[in-house]
Amino acid sequence: xxxxxxxxxxxxxxxxxxxxxxxxxxxxxxxxxxxxxxxxxxxxxxxxxxxxxxxxxxxxxxxxxxxxxxxxxxxxxxxxxxxxxxxxxxxxxxxxxxxxxxxxxxxxxxxxxxx
Numbered sequence: 001x002x003x004x005x006x007x008x009x010x011x012x013x014x015x016x017x018x019x020x021x022x023x024x025x026x027x028x029x030x031x032x033x034x035x036x037x038x039x040x041x042x043x044x045x046x047x048x049x050x051x052x053x054x055x056x057x058x059x060x061x062x063x064x065x066x067x068x069x070x071x072x073x074x075x076x077x078x079x080x081x082x083x084x085x086x087x088x089x090x091x092x093x094x095x096x097x098x099x100x101x102x103x104x105x106x107x108x109x110x111x112x113x114x115x
Contacts, residue, residue, distance in 0.1 A: 049093040065101025
């Protein structure tokens with residue numbers, strides 16, 4: 001469910017997750033404005049995260065699941081409630097995805113080019 005007004009929008013997170021799951025694609029963008037884009041990103045347990053570096057800064061909020069985020073040569077365990085910031089152009093991916101993982105993703109400047 002989305003509530004739209006002239007200067008703001010409200011989204012129901014569970015509805016967005018369901019839409020993403022029904023779409024059959026790992027990433028579902030649900031908001032794009034000039035300086036920000038947001039989406040739901042899901043990775044199945046054991047999956048390989050195939051994203052490549054992008055120019056935009058990015059914030060992830062882990063809704064559910066458990067994995068490790070690798071940024072350059074460093075890794076960190078992430079789980080529900082973890083908030084992660086990744087600077088633009090940093091090589092990063094989720095590795096060792098132990099459980100189905102769902103993330104809320106925020107891209108600065110409207111998201112990766114070409115999307």
